Amino acid sequence: MTMDLFESSSSEPWVEPLCDGAVVLRRFARADASRLLEAISVVAEQARFRQMQTPGGHTMSVAMTCCGDWGWVTDAGGYRYQQTDPLSGEPWPLMPAVFRSLAAKAASAGGYSGFEPDACLVNRYAPGAKMGLHQDKDEDDFDQPIVSVSLGTPAMFQFGGARRSDRPQRVPLEHGDVVVWGGPARLRYHGVLTLKQALHSLTGACRYNLTFRRAR
Ligand code: SIN
Ligand code: FE2
Helix, strand or coil, rough: CCHHHHHHCCCCCCCEEEECCCEEEEECCCCHHHHHHHHHHHHHHHHHCCECCCCCCCCCCCEEEEEEEEEEECCCCEEEECCCCCCCCCECCCCCHHHHHHHHHHHHCCCCCCCCCEEEEEEHHHCCCCCCEEEECCCCCCCCCEEEEEEEEEEEEECCCCCCCCCEEEEEEECEEEEEECCHCCCCCECCCCCCCCEECEEEECCEEEEEEECC
């Protein structure tokens, strides 16, 4: 009885401010996690995970796919949004309803109401994968926030400043955590340190990240 009470109260989401315009919504996506992971499998059946090439010719360690009206891609031609999957030539999978509603709820909880994402980048990290510091800046309207959902094994997120050389804060992210940044924080550099070996009951050794954006 005591244990049940303790467990249910300790799993309630809470908000951690990162800086002006950015928050971590701790455990916010936990209740929806199984449905989100099922929806990721459905998306990946249609548009499989792939390791894209950077414009400089490097293979990214993170495997990616997309859903929604616009998908983010990188290849020798550069970074861009496009409406079709380059592997199939088909439109990206529809954004699952559970993705859309979670993204809107999280944006509101982070202070950005009315968020209607038209793009979701799905990142899959295996142990050893990482993402270097970068800005999300291929979108048309920087008044729209970024909503970033973590699922599976833990990772160390880096949240930097307006310049690449600004020393990033280290933010440990766990299953169900959601980072929302916009307004004055919209163009902050961010990245993910090399994923460590770990096991999660729902995802095995992997971490998934859903990044919601308004591309157009
Ligand atoms: C990204 O910036 O696209 C991914 C961030 C993350 O995996 O947490
Ligand atoms: Fe990013």
